[in-house]
Amino acid sequence: MSGHERVHVFAPAVGASDVAGWVEYLTSAGGTATPLRFGATPTILATGDGPAHARPAHLPEPLAVVPTTGKSRYGHSDIRPEGTIVQIGPADIGDGAISVFAGPCAVETSEQLHDTVGVVRAAGAVGMRGGAFKPRTSPYDFQGLWWEGLAMLDEARERSGLPILTEVLDPRHVTEVAAVADGLQIGARNMQNFELLREAGAAGKPVVLKRGFGCTVDEVLAAAEYILCQGNDQVVLCERGIRTFESATRFTLDISAVALFKQRTHLPVMVDPSHSAGIPSLVEPVAMAAVAAGADALLVDVHGQPESALCDGKQALLPADFEQLMGRLEMLAMGLGRKLAGVTAPMLQPTG
Amino acid sequence: MSGHERVHVFAPAVGASDVAGWVEYLTSAGGTATPLRFGATPTILATGDGPAHARPAHLPEPLAVVPTTGKSRYGHSDIRPEGTIVQIGPADIGDGAISVFAGPCAVETSEQLHDTVGVVRAAGAVGMRGGAFKPRTSPYDFQGLWWEGLAMLDEARERSGLPILTEVLDPRHVTEVAAVADGLQIGARNMQNFELLREAGAAGKPVVLKRGFGCTVDEVLAAAEYILCQGNDQVVLCERGIRTFESATRFTLDISAVALFKQRTHLPVMVDPSHSAGIPSLVEPVAMAAVAAGADALLVDVHGQPESALCDGKQALLPADFEQLMGRLEMLAMGLGRKLAGVTAPMLQPTG
Amino acid sequence: MSGHERVHVFAPAVGASDVAGWVEYLTSAGGTATPLRFGATPTILATGDGPAHARPAHLPEPLAVVPTTGKSRYGHSDIRPEGTIVQIGPADIGDGAISVFAGPCAVETSEQLHDTVGVVRAAGAVGMRGGAFKPRTSPYDFQGLWWEGLAMLDEARERSGLPILTEVLDPRHVTEVAAVADGLQIGARNMQNFELLREAGAAGKPVVLKRGFGCTVDEVLAAAEYILCQGNDQVVLCERGIRTFESATRFTLDISAVALFKQRTHLPVMVDPSHSAGIPSLVEPVAMAAVAAGADALLVDVHGQPESALCDGKQALLPADFEQLMGRLEMLAMGLGRKLAGVTAPMLQPTG
Amino acid sequence: MSGHERVHVFAPAVGASDVAGWVEYLTSAGGTATPLRFGATPTILATGDGPAHARPAHLPEPLAVVPTTGKSRYGHSDIRPEGTIVQIGPADIGDGAISVFAGPCAVETSEQLHDTVGVVRAAGAVGMRGGAFKPRTSPYDFQGLWWEGLAMLDEARERSGLPILTEVLDPRHVTEVAAVADGLQIGARNMQNFELLREAGAAGKPVVLKRGFGCTVDEVLAAAEYILCQGNDQVVLCERGIRTFESATRFTLDISAVALFKQRTHLPVMVDPSHSAGIPSLVEPVAMAAVAAGADALLVDVHGQPESALCDGKQALLPADFEQLMGRLEMLAMGLGRKLAGVTAPMLQPTG
DSSP states (O other): OOSSOEEEEOOTTOOHHHHHHHHHHHTBTBOEEEEEEETTEEEEEEESSOOSSOOOTTSOOOSEEEEOOSSOSTTBGGGSTTOOOEEETTEEESSSSBEEEEEOSBOOOHHHHHHHHHHHHHHTOSEEEOBSSOOOSSTTSOOOOTHHHHHHHHHHHHHHOOOEEEEOOOGGGHHHHHHHOSEEEEOGGGTTOHHHHHHHHHTTSOEEEEOOTTOOHHHHHHHHHHHHTTTOOOEEEEEOOBOOSOOSSSSBOBHHHHHHHHHHBSSOEEEOHHHHHOOHHHHHHHHHHHHHTTOSEEEEEBOSSGGGOSSSGGGOBOHHHHHHHHHHHHHHHHHTTOOBOOOOSOOOOOOO | OOSSOEEEEOOTTOOHHHHHHHHHHHTBTBOEEEEEEETTEEEEEEESSOOSSOOOTTSOOOSEEEEOOSSOSTTBGGGSTTOOOEEETTEEESSSSBEEEEEOSBOOOHHHHHHHHHHHHHHTOSEEEOBSSOOOSSTTSOOOOTHHHHHHHHHHHHHHOOOEEEEOOOGGGHHHHHHHOSEEEEOGGGTTOHHHHHHHHHTTSOEEEEOOTTOOHHHHHHHHHHHHTTTOOOEEEEEOOBOOSOOSSSSBOBHHHHHHHHHHBSSOEEEOHHHHHOOHHHHHHHHHHHHHTTOSEEEEEBOSSGGGOSSSGGGOBOHHHHHHHHHHHHHHHHHTTOOBOOOOSOOOOOOO | OOSSOEEEEOOTTOOHHHHHHHHHHHTBTBOEEEEEEETTEEEEEEESSOOSSOOOTTSOOOSEEEEOOSSOSTTBGGGSTTOOOEEETTEEESSSSBEEEEEOSBOOOHHHHHHHHHHHHHHTOSEEEOBSSOOOSSTTSOOOOTHHHHHHHHHHHHHHOOOEEEEOOOGGGHHHHHHHOSEEEEOGGGTTOHHHHHHHHHTTSOEEEEOOTTOOHHHHHHHHHHHHTTTOOOEEEEEOOBOOSOOSSSSBOBHHHHHHHHHHBSSOEEEOHHHHHOOHHHHHHHHHHHHHTTOSEEEEEBOSSGGGOSSSGGGOBOHHHHHHHHHHHHHHHHHTTOOBOOOOSOOOOOOO | OOSSOEEEEOOTTOOHHHHHHHHHHHTBTBOEEEEEEETTEEEEEEESSOOSSOOOTTSOOOSEEEEOOSSOSTTBGGGSTTOOOEEETTEEESSSSBEEEEEOSBOOOHHHHHHHHHHHHHHTOSEEEOBSSOOOSSTTSOOOOTHHHHHHHHHHHHHHOOOEEEEOOOGGGHHHHHHHOSEEEEOGGGTTOHHHHHHHHHTTSOEEEEOOTTOOHHHHHHHHHHHHTTTOOOEEEEEOOBOOSOOSSSSBOBHHHHHHHHHHBSSOEEEOHHHHHOOHHHHHHHHHHHHHTTOSEEEEEBOSSGGGOSSSGGGOBOHHHHHHHHHHHHHHHHHTTOOBOOOOSOOOOOOO
16 A cells, blocks of 8 residues: 555445544554545545554455546546446436437527427437526626526426436526536536536536536546535536637537546546537537447537527527437447437426 | 617716716617716617607717627727726726736745735835635645635735735625725636626726636627626736647737737736746746737736745746846836836835 | 539530530630549539520530539539549548558558558458658658658558558659559648649549648648649548647547538548547547548558557557457447448468 | 767867867767768767767867757757857848848739838838748639749849748749748748758758747747758748637737747747738737747738738738838837847839
8 A cells, every 4th residue: 555645445335434444544554534425435535654554354345446646536437447327317327328418508488498308308318408597708698597497497397307407607506506407517618617616516416517618638537526526426527629720610529538538537428519519510420429439428409490599599400400310329329339318208298 | 870789988077967868868769778887987888779859959979989799898999999097906007007916826824925025016016916715727736725815915915015916716705805805816717707707897896807718809808898897997808828739838828819908998908927838937028028019917926935836836936037027127118118117105014 | 604603513424525515605705614524524614604695405414513612612512412432442432331541650661561461451451551751740750761661562562452541741752652552641741732732633643631730621621622623533531630729639639520521522531540649549439439420431550569669659559459449340330321341352471 | 978869069160170080089989970060060969878088189179068858959059059140141130130021921013022122121121021932722822923923032132132031832942942032931831841841951041930830839849950950050930820719810929939949949030920910900019029029030011002912911011000010119129128130222223
């Protein structure tokens, strides 16, 4: 056992008294030992040279002792080599299947949301996306419906059964948004809004962390630690394109980052092919590429009338194009030995 | 008068009743007219085709009527062609002189701060920089001293007379930080943290807005509007480098942006040559270039023992190098027909 | 018919006299008409307002009349909507199958080349890559074996039957290299070496044009025109990554560009997953993504002893990893309704 | 003396027999020693552990022994700490003064060239720029007048006395262009056209090497070595902007690179403020910044009728704006303790 900082990882069945025993053992010759329940996984962050005497026989062996080199600690792939499954409501991400979250960029009206959610659910989406709080470059652009939009998402979930993934952009809103949403999205512009990350991490809901368009792969991993180090292991990393000199697309999707996230962490990876390209005809090829590169999930903008959308309409897929995408993804999945995740319960219709 | 959105700009002397008269006049044939006291400048944002009848003789003529094309509205150079002077405590930025703010990247101890502030003040700095709240890529790095650091800044100001420019990174902290600081800094990672911008804009203190390293010139102008549209005209735009493929420097300082900010807005422009390059030997040439390109102010990291700094020490100038820089800037200023801004009051010494 | 510049496209069966008739007809009222045999396709570039009288009955109708807006003219997808098949020796690119070219980055010895070519051929590659002329950042690095390397490629082709794709970097070398190679590669650093492009276009061999790492999609299309406008329709566009701020990979593969090239041109598209990432573990996911995004061909570095390679060894796949990649591509192809291109003839063994 | 590769640098007065003595001495215990006359400076590149015995008393001591770490060897600042002066005709670059080369982007007509050269000469330019061979993104754009344009430059030199700096883009043209031009320019698109660099280096004329817009500082230094390692020390490094995500300017001028080039090499540095920004109103601030950062020379586009220019007219300065720039540079120079380089001879007028 080295004197460097490292994380001891234990099996979920290891109880509090065994962890306490380990802490005592690890600190017996100086050094520190800080326990953290990381999701269902007991861990201890240890520093110092380690104990002078041998481990007492009654203490369970750790599954792994992971050196914390670099900025990645609880997200490191060695912490949980089998990978983490993130559960956004009834939808699993990271179990091998391809999970598609879809919906409008921004919630506009109850009808628009209901119609779109019906379309994406019928085509096989397992969750809905929809922004109530919209971070906009200019204060003079539509800023979302805020709490009213959140209520519309709540209603749409009741009728569709699809869980809600929605953005939160102010640490003061986190508790209230988390009370409704099944998953919290941290937008690209807030990836390094560290106080927001801390609040989101503490809110007890899964977090989808979108990559900042000016941020590196290493910085994404470091930002995720702000959430993970609070014991919240329900984090999805989302690649959505970076800023480059190429102006043919709004952003340049970094397809290698998808593979790097999968290789370097145990977290599931999502890709947003809609915001990266900003061009509807590129959504399908980029989505296909993302899945072939190993992405666990997709986040797709769909809108019934893209031309009249209040936010980023130009890039949204039409319902028919989304259906075609889902069909192609289903075929692709077979070629990869995977399958499309699905929902089975019927959708409620509005009454009256 | 066109039917498009536009801002009517009035002389500071124009009073509330004249503004009310103008609002009534502008809305007499439909359309909207929203008054905003922009610093000391009365303005009205008007939409619609404008009034059907001629302006009543008693209403004062506007200084300008500025069409609000693009995302820039209150920051547009035509709103105030003579430029805006921002007052951070006793230090003016934008009056033609070159204003240098300097100090440690992070506040570490009272002594470190006092010593450094003494050095930079003696060399000609008109304000101190120093971070109490540090946004760090990793949660495992030094995060600043928070409120304790703020108190140290307060104390250093008392002894030196130099005003405090310090970063705020959570909308929940703004009021308390603004109660102490003379100027609020919005860091690069928070340039598009729009709720923070709104709070900072409303806090009644000048705001230095650092360019996000993945953000365009247009996005900087749009972000500034979040502050300006609340009537706060005390905004300084700060260029601090963008992310590019060049890895010889930490960031690539965009020298053209300095000129573009000056040409497109009435706001003063600051440049941070320390964080952009990340190399001490580049601070002087980049600072000289910034001033030659038209920058009003510089923000320079200085540290007595850079090698032991808790944050970004590698890039800080040593006191002697800072003195040399100030000497060269003074000569440069003459070649530009400008001068270095200066302070005149004596610095207090600690007693006992 | 508009007065703007446009290309008249005719069926391959249309003969010289009909083309001459069309030229006469198009110029009958002024304007210009320049015939170009574009591969097997007769075309006429016309300017001016067009003829005053109706088309003589004996002249065949064009397949299409394509306006030459933008920089793309002969490469525009409307010139040949069914797409172009490029034939590099016996290997077809663009017929719907996935064509893999593989081999060492640089030719080092006859044995190394023979061994590697044997491996990649057995695993299903349809062509060999291998550099005899290596453009190197520094004059002090290995520059390739030049003509000796070319002779080794010639010998390797004789034994393997695999066609040669190799780089040419000086217009003075084109004729001699083209006398041996089945396909000429223009490297990323030479994408805008326009005199080289002209020579390569005139040499009568297919050309694989690699995207410059600092060049846009539009510039790739414009560079291709230097080759195409000489009547050479045997051009493959190769995406190999662009320079961005992300340093986790050597370059950032622009997966959207693959789809844009397919949508905007009739030319087949190749992807180089080896040089883009510069990391062996990323070759497979990036190659899979490229094919899922629509790439027609892949260019893969394979080396028996990557650690001792004279050039870019670190990124090469080991033979076993290449075999695994080919197996996964075969499965992926099925999910896409495509197949892997293959060779059938036996490989010659060296005698004695 | 270490066993690593290193360059022995001798005083210009050291003769061939002393160099031969040193070669013999250095190779006396194995190792290699390759002499190169680098401009007027005798040098020997040595490898191996060095001689076993002490240096014979008659051999002169070297001025320096410079280890060749990295890709920079003959360009390394330690080779010639006092810096190199490059002489383009009668114009010196690198002697401390600010040398301005100006003229049209492309040579169009004899009159246009004469008029523009007259203007820039009167305003203080010491050399003329003007492209006869224009590398253009598209084959359908104006490609320059080639040899005819070169003859016009020759004539303009005769009348003005200003030396010619002009681009060469094909290794097959180098000899003929060098027979006329006073300085050869390698364009950004050809910075890594290594065969062209070798030819230009061997042609016996100074070379201005423009930075590729997708190339790093280190790559510029490595590219320069292709010229320098042939003994040609007359190389000027030219920063002209790199590709970044910022689209407000055509390229992003890397002001830090100017300082890095000065610090890392002994070569003079030129900056092109016209092509980097692509906006006339940015030429002056960027030019001022470049000089303040330490640039030795500027390369400025000037055109009498920018709107009708055949190539890149939009970015050219009008004659009056160029005169204003020169006036401001003269003042700036004083603030820097420098001066503007100047010509004194009268300009010939056309006869008849």
